[in-house]
Amino acid sequence: MTELRDARLKEALAHAPDAHMTPDARTRAAIRAMAGRAVAPAAPRPVRSAGALWWQRLWHAAGNSRGPWGAALATVVLATLVTVLWRDEEIPVARTADAPMATVPAARSAQPPSVAVPSTDAPAAVPRTAAPAPAPALKPAPVEKAAQPEPAHAPRPEESPPQTYAKKAESEARDKAAPAPVPAPVQQAPTQEAQGTVMADVQPPKREDERRRSAERSRSDSAVASAAPPVGSSAPAAAAPALPVAPVAPGVAPPARPPVAFAVPARPVAPAEAGAAAARASVPAPDLSAFDIWAQARISLDGRVSVISPGGHGALVAQLRTVANQARVAGAMAGPIVVRIELLRGDELLGTLAVGEASVQWTSRRGGTDVSFSGVVPAQQVAQLLEEVRRAR
Amino acid sequence: MPDDQLMLAYARGDAAAFDALYARHEGALFRFVRRLLGAPMAAQADEVFQDTWMRIVSAREGFAPQGASWRTWAFTIAHNAAMDRLRTSGREVSLGVMGDESGDDASDPMDWLQGALDMSHPSTEDVAFWRAAGQQLLQCLDELPDTQRAAFLLHHEDGASVEDLAQRLGLAFETAKSRLRYALQKLRGCMRRYLDVMEQPA
Numbered sequence: 001m002t003e004l005r006d007a008r009l010k011e012a013l014a015h016a017p018d019a020h021m022t023p024d025a026r027t028r029a030a031i032r033a034m035a036g037r038a039v040a041p042a043a044p045r046p047v048r049s050a051g052a053l054w055w056q057r058l059w060h061a062a063g064n065s066r067g068p069w070g071a072a073l074a075t076v077v078l079a080t081l082v083t084v085l086w087r088d089e090e091i092p093v094a095r096t097a098d099a100p101m102a103t104v105p106a107a108r109s110a111q112p113p114s115v116a117v118p119s120t121d122a123p124a125a126v127p128r129t130a131a132p133a134p135a136p137a138l139k140p141a142p143v144e145k146a147a148q149p150e151p152a153h154a155p156r157p158e159e160s161p162p163q164t165y166a167k168k169a170e171s172e173a174r175d176k177a178a179p180a181p182v183p184a185p186v187q188q189a190p191t192q193e194a195q196g197t198v199m200a201d202v203q204p205p206k207r208e209d210e211r212r213r214s215a216e217r218s219r220s221d222s223a224v225a226s227a228a229p230p231v232g233s234s235a236p237a238a239a240a241p242a243l244p245v246a247p248v249a250p251g252v253a254p255p256a257r258p259p260v261a262f263a264v265p266a267r268p269v270a271p272a273e274a275g276a277a278a279a280r281a282s283v284p285a286p287d288l289s290a291f292d293i294w295a296q297a298r299i300s301l302d303g304r305v306s307v308i309s310p311g312g313h314g315a316l317v318a319q320l321r322t323v324a325n326q327a328r329v330a331g332a333m334a335g336p337i338v339v340r341i342e343l344l345r346g347d348e349l350l351g352t353l354a355v356g357e358a359s360v361q362w363t364s365r366r367g368g369t370d371v372s373f374s375g376v377v378p379a380q381q382v383a384q385l386l387e388e389v390r391r392a393r
Numbered sequence: 394m395p396d397d398q399l400m401l402a403y404a405r406g407d408a409a410a411f412d413a414l415y416a417r418h419e420g421a422l423f424r425f426v427r428r429l430l431g432a433p434m435a436a437q438a439d440e441v442f443q444d445t446w447m448r449i450v451s452a453r454e455g456f457a458p459q460g461a462s463w464r465t466w467a468f469t470i471a472h473n474a475a476m477d478r479l480r481t482s483g484r485e486v487s488l489g490v491m492g493d494e495s496g497d498d499a500s501d502p503m504d505w506l507q508g509a510l511d512m513s514h515p516s517t518e519d520v521a522f523w524r525a526a527g528q529q530l531l532q533c534l535d536e537l538p539d540t541q542r543a544a545f546l547l548h549h550e551d552g553a554s555v556e557d558l559a560q561r562l563g564l565a566f567e568t569a570k571s572r573l574r575y576a577l578q579k580l581r582g583c584m585r586r587y588l589d590v591m592e593q594p595a
Contacts, residue, residue: 016527
């Protein structure tokens with residue numbers, strides 16, 4: 001016993017009225033039941049009982065509330081929301097590099113389809129392979145041409161649907177060597193008169209077949225060609241079956257091209273644009289990037305070969321580019337080469353620019369293959385180029 | 394089986410061990426809880442008592458008979474449960490009027506009761522007296538502050554030493570001692586009438 005412990009008080013507590021008090025019976029039962037449940041083993045749920053439904057068994061098998069049901073529900077809700085939001089949205093489709101080409105050529109109003117003669121197999125292979133593509137555009141082309149009011153493109157009696165090309169080809173075969181078609185294109189396309197006329201005048205008859213073949217391959221606007229004088233088209237038409245172009249357009253005879261294929265440039269702008277657009281849609285564009293990276297230019301003129309660098313020859317460089325821009329039609333050019341300019345970077349040949357008296361051919365290497373594009377160049381530009389070249393050498 | 398072993402057996406899953414443990418300490422624990430809550434909150438004694446056992450069951454895994462006995466451990470849990478209820482109930486600590494006396498006999502241990510009274514064969518009058526004294530003591534306890542009341546009950550009912558009391562209540566030794574002293578002071582003052590009777594020679 002200490003001062004802090006009083007026996008009297010303890011005795012009094014022992015005799016207090018609540019000395020024998022016990023909790024309520026229900027409290028006792030609740031406590032004992034709770035204690036029993038706490039240590040009772042977890043009884044397996046009767047998931048396989050006869051009365052349990054399949055979803056109940058699945059629920060229990062999945063672990064009831066222990067599973068990430070909240071996360072699963074949130075995922076489903078989110079997926080539904082995204083689906084609803086994107087329901088009316090267009091799926092973004094990647095556009096190929098050729099897609100805009102279908103419209104760009106239409107803007108090239110002054111791009112006469114070239115009648116490049118396939119002087120080499122490689123360049124010729126390009127237009128041949130591209131020929132099938134333009135064919136499908138042959139049919140809609142006539143419709144487009146009819147919708148485009150061009151004063152120069154006055155509907156001619158010869159402007160017939162593609163179905164009549166075969167007939168026209170026969171009549172044109174009789175005049176394949178005649179230069180008569182020349183004036184007609186001039187009337188139709190005054191804007192390209194200079195190019196077309198000049199080109200038409202200089203074409204020797206003996207190369208008409210070659211020119212027609214190349215013209216057919218490069219032009220998809222055969223309906224427009226119907227406006228051209230039906231001269232010399234019989235030969236191409238006859239030769240069409242032998243060309244890759246023919247099979248592509250069985251129902252459409254090769255466009256009636258005059259032997260002087262350079263008359264084609266004299267065609268109306270609108271038809272040429274539409275046809276060229278279809279043609280170009282399947283033909284890769286000329287690659288003029290070499291003009292930005294060349295370090296040396298080897299010029300062959302008048303039997304002499306000289307090498308120059310871009311520095312100090314800004315006028316010549318600009319003139320070269322201007323002339324090269326005229327090469328828009330796949331294929332080799334016709335006519336003799338007056339000057340040849342090879343663009344080099346070190347030992348790598350980037351491209352070759354061959355300029356004739358009124359034509360140009362740009363050959364670049366693409367994918368290990370030389371790709372040539374040709375076009376018509378005004379004689380004045382050729383003269384200016386030659387002057388710059390002679391000045392630079 | 395000792396209380397500690399019963400508790401360990403229950404922790405291992407022996408429900409019967411718990412029943413035995415419960416039966417052994419039901420009364421004492423319930424009285425402790427009821428007296429600690431005091432008369433104003435006697436109605437909540439069952440609830441707090443049940444809460445106490447729930448806490449004991451929940452802590453069965455962590456029970457380790459190290460030093461303190463199971464009874465001490467259980468009484469501590471009961472104390473905490475009751476004090477929590479007292480705090481949440483907002484019951485004001487009743488300083489109480491334990492009489493005008495200041496309890497000057499704190500330093501006068503009155504342990505003659507064991508020798509003066511023949512407790513082995515108490516007479517009817519003795520029993521009645523003590524019952525009355527007990528009743529008065531309960532009322533005096535109600536008037537004590539909760540912390541002093543808890544200290545007195547743990548010390549007298551559970552037999553906890555001052556050191557043990559301090560440890561269980563998380564108090565410094567001197568603080569626990571002071572609480573107990575003040576509690577005795579007030580109770581003795583409140584029980585003066587009865588204590589005076591005890592001092593009178595028969």
